[in-house]
Amino acid sequence: MSLDSTWRLLQRQGIFEHHPAFLFVNPPADALVQSPHSSWRLYAHERAYQAPGTLLPSEQVSAHFEYTTQCDAAVVFLPKEKKLSDFILAQLAHQLPLHTQVYIVGPNDGGIRSFAKKAIPGFAPLQKVGSGNHCQLLTTELVHQQDFVAEQHLKKQNIVFQERQYPLAFLPGVFGEGRLDAGTAFFLEHMPASVSGRVLDFGCGSGVISYWLQQHRNLEHMMAADLSTLATSAAAHTLAACQTPYEVRLSDGFYAISETFDWIVTNPPFHQGKATDYEITSRFIAELKQHLNPGGQVVMVANSFLPWPNLLQASFQHVQTLAKNNRFTITLAR
């Protein structure tokens, strides 16, 4: 499904002409790039932007959004995760002015058809206003404001790995919610014993890798970074009881990270078949060297079909496969 399709449907229905200022919730990256009006205020759920696309300082962002500018209507790009869409709409029902019109757009294969039948607390019944390009556009209006407590959506779970318990925190839509991802488990099993010093966990999700490293390696400082405010909020909860000095940082790639590290560890993002998602990790690899101290090393796990080892070879003299199974490869570069 092309992300453009949802944007084109919104344009074809002319909704941008009806309202001067929109709150965009969970917009796809492509949609942001296409946004032609710098006066629009964009506030994404996973990425926080001010038009024309600059990131807001991370301290202004939390797991729930706090928009500060006037908005006449909201557009929600329906996420695939049901719990995340419930979470988003629960926030909107709390934070939007009464009678704000809300549009919900999404691809047919992303759950919008079943969503259209839902009753959403606080909102009038959903109405379909358009469809096309395998997408649907629904609308509703906020009729009763609701209470919202972000912490109620935080799930704490003891994940068992190698006979030890790891108390992790999750928020809706955070990677690996409620379980240990198979790639992450394989990564931890083969984590080099020499990981130490100042360490960056890029794309930290719930903070599972950072937490594990704090328990099993001798670190000086740990930085857990992710572009999702939900992930950084969950990671902050996961890491709260850790003894090693650490910081959780909201950053799109290295955008908000100027520091250098002795080790960078990552289970990096990707989605098969979407060019934009290959781009994130390709960009990350291209910028890696600038963020390593002399002698610094990077270790990553990924599905074996991904081209990361080749890309690493373009920047690093020494690239080595540390472990491989039928799905994943762990690569070390220095």
Ligand SMILES: C[S@@+](CC[C@H](N)C(=O)[O-])C[C@H]1O[C@@H](n2cnc3c(N)ncnc32)[C@H](O)[C@@H]1O
């Ligand atoms: C494969 S998950 C790994 C999560 C966690 N480290 C684990 O192993 O369970 C990749 C993570 O990268 C994050 N991510 C995606 N794009 C990113 C970007 N541009 N910058 C930083 N993190 C990003 C996602 O939000 C997600 O949490």
